[in-house]
Amino acid sequence: MTQASQDSSSDAMLEKLKTKPGSTKELFNKFMTGLTAFFTVAILIPLVAVVFDVAREGVGQLGLNVFTERPPAPGLTGGGFGNAIVGTLITLGIASLIAIPIGVLAAIYLSEFGRGTKVAYGIRFAANVLTGVPAILAGLFSYSIVVINFGGFSAFAGGVALSVLMIPIVMRTTEEGLKLVPRGMRDASLAVGATQFQTIAKVVVPAALPTIATAVTLAVARAGGEAAPLLFTALNNNFWSFDPGRPIATLPVLIYFFSIIPYRPQQQLAWTAALVLLGIILIVSVTSRFLTRQKQF
Amino acid sequence: MSSFAGESQRFTKQMISKRNSPERIADQGFFWLTLVMAASVALLLIWIGLQIFTAAFPAISTYGLGFLTSTTWNPVSNVYGLLPQIYGTLVSALVALLIAVPLGVGVAVFLSEDFIPYTLRDAISMGIELIAAIPSVVLGLWGIFVFVPFMRPFYTFLNSTLGWIPLFAGSPRGFSLLTLSLVLSVMIMPIIISISRGTLNQLPPELRLGAMALGATRWETILRVLIPAGLSGIIGSVMLALGRAMGETMVAAMLVGNANRLSASLLDPGSTIASLIASQFAEAGRVQVQVLMYAGLVLMFMTLVINIVAEMIIKKFQNIE
C-alpha cells in the first residue's frame, strides 16, 4: 500500500474503530472485569486466613512431644496426639487396602475392557453419584454392617467407612491415568502376542503408575481429613491403640472433640493437631499436583 | 539357528489354536475380576441405600411420613420429628448457594478469559483447589474460634438495623444458620468454579468469534453468548455444590448451634440432618439409632436426587459438546 492511499476518509474510519473511553459499553466492560477480579481475590482470602490462623494458633504447642505423647486428662496441660496420628495411619491403611484394589481394578475394566460400553457408562455414573454421597452416610453404612455385627466400634469399621469415600476417587482418577497411556502402547504389546492381561500388567499399568500413585495419594489425603465417617465407627480413644478391632483415636475426630470441650489446653491441642493435619494435606496436594503435571508421553 | 518356535519351524494348526495355557486362563480370570470390581462400585451405591433403609426400617414403620413434618425431638419420651433439620439443611444450603453462585461463576469467567497471564491463572486455580482440600473439621475449628467472634459485631449490626425483617430477627449469638451458610459457601465454591470453568473452556471458539464479529464487546459476548451456551454445565456444578452443602457434616455440627428449633431468622441457631446425626449418634439408644438411620435415609434421598440430576445435566452437556 502506498502512502497516498491513506487519505482522510480512512483516517475517519480509524477514528471510529478506536474505543471511546467514556462510553457506557466501555464502562460496563471495565466494571465487570474489575468485579470478577475482585471476586477472584476475595475467594482466596478464606484460604489465606485459615492457613494463617491455624499456623499462628497451632505453632506454639508444636514440639516433638505432640507426636510421641497421648492427650492429657481434661483440663490438664501438656501431652500430645501421637495416638491419633497412629490411629489415622491405621484407619487409612485399612481403607487403602480395601479401596485401592477395588478402585484400580474397576478403573482397569472401565478403561481397558468396557470403553464405550453402556455398562461402563452406568458404572461411571454410579461412581460419580457415589462421590456425592455425604461422608456421614458412609459412617452410617459402616456402623450398620461392621459395628453392629462385628463387636462394636473399631478402627476396622472406620477404615470401611473411609474406603467408601476413597473408592470412587481412586477409580475415576486411575481411569484418567490409564486413558493417558497412548493406544499405540497397547497395540504394540498385543501385536507381539501378549494377552490383554499381560499388556495391562506389563505395559499399561507401569506406564500409568506415576499418575495412579498420585491419584491414590490424593484420595488418601482426602479421606485422611474426614471426621464425619469416623465419629461412630472408629469412635475415639484417649489411649494408645494399635488394635484394628478396638476403638481408635484419629486426628480429625480429636480436633472435633477437643474443639467443643471448654478446656483451653485441649483447644490448644486441637489447633496444633489442625496444623499438623492441614500441613500434611496441603503439602501432599501441592506436590502431587506438580507430579501429575509432568508430561510423560 | 533359532531355538524359538519361529520361522524355522513348520506351521501346524496347533500353533494358533486355543489352548488352556496359563496365560489364557489368567487373561480370562483377570477380565472377570475387573468386571466384578467395577460392578461392585455401582452396587456399593445401592448397598449403602439398602443397608441404611434396613437399619431405619423399625423407625420408618413406627413414625411413618409424619416424621418428616413433626417438629418435636424428645429421646426421653421417644417422640421424633425431623422438620427443623430438613428446614435447616435446605435453608443453609440455599443461602450458601446464593453467595457462592455469583462469586463462583464470576471467578470461573475471570479465569477462563485471558485477563491475566496463564501462569497466574494457574496459580490461582491451584489455590482454589487447595480450599477444597482443607479438612472440614479444620474449617469448623477455625469457625468456632476465629470466624464466629469476628462476625458477631456484624450480626449484631444486622440485627439492630434489619431486625424488623423476620430473616434477621432474634438475638444473634454467632452460632447460626447464617454462619454455617457463609462457611459452606467457601467450601462449595471450588466445585462451582472448577466445573463451570471447564465448561466455559470447552465451548467451541467459533461461538466467541461469531459474537465478536457481530460487534459484541467482550462482556456482551460473555453474558449473552458464552454463559448461556455453558449454562447446563454451570447448572450441573451448582446442583453438585448444593448436594455437597446439604451433606456437609462437621462444619454444620460445629457452627450451626445444634438447636432443635424452626425459626425464620438466619441469625438463630438451628440444626441440619447431618449435624443432628453427628452430634447425637454416639450417645443414642437403640430406638434413637433407628430414628437417626431414618434421618440418614432422608438425607441420602435428598442428596441422591440432586446428584443424579446434576450428573445427568453435566453428561448431557458433554454429549452435545
Next chain:
Amino acid sequence: MVYDSATAVETDTIIRTENTSIYYGDFKAVSGVNLDIYRNKVTAFIGPSGCGKSTVLRCFNRTNDLIPGCRVEGRVTFHGEDLYSKDIDPVQVRRRIGMVFQKPNPFPKSVYDNIAYGARINRYPGNMDELVERSLRRASLWDDVKDKLQASGLSLSGGQQQRLCIARAIAVEPEVVLMDEPCSALDPISTLKIEELMNDLKQLYTIIIVTHNMQQATRVADYTAFYNAQEAKGGKMGYLVEVLPTDELFNNPKEQSTKDYVTGRFG
C-alpha cells in the same frame, strides 16, 4: 474358485481372503475382498483414504477384535486355516503375524527391554542377549544403538524408533509382518532406510504394507493391491479393485479406476 486347503500349504499362498467383508456394527466398511498373499513377498495395499486398506490389514492378525462391534464375514485363512474359526486363539495368531504401526510406538522402557518384551511374554528359551542383537541387526539398528541398549526407547530419533518397532516385531520371529503406513511419520532419509530394510526382511518374512505413497509401493512391493471406496449407507465402503504384480498394476492395469488412480487422475 475351488479351494483346497491341502494344496494351499504346498503353494506359496500364506494368507488368503475369500469374499471377506468387515463391519463396524451395521456399517459395512469393506466389502467382498478376494486376495492371496504370497510367502516371502512384499505385498502393498494402495488406494484413496477411507478405502479400507488398513481395516483389511488389521483383520489378518485379528486386531479388529479389540474394536467393539467389529465383525468379519467370509473367510480369512492362514496356511489354509480359518483365522476366525472358534478354536483359534487371536493371541497366538498375533504371535505368528506381527505388526508395525503408523506412528512409532516404543514402550517407555529401555531399547533392550523393548526387544525382549515379546520374547519374555512368549517364554523364549534361548539366549536373550543374542536374540536382541540379532533382531536389532536385522532391523539395521544395531550399529546405532549397540552402545545404548539401556537407554529409553523413547530417546531415539523417529526413524530409529520405527526400526526399533520393526526389531521388536521380528524378535518373536513371526512369519508375516504387517506394516500400516510405517513411514508416514518419518522423514525421507529414514523412509529410505526402512524401504531398504524391507527388501532384506522379505528373505525371512512375508510383508504386507499399507502405504499412501505410490512410489513407495513401486520401490518395495512385489505385488500391489489397489482398493477403492464408494459411497454407501452410513459412509464410505471400501472394496478391492485388483491385485497384480507391481509392474503390471502400475503400467498395465486391467481396471480403468486403477489406471486413473496410478496416473494421478483422482485420489
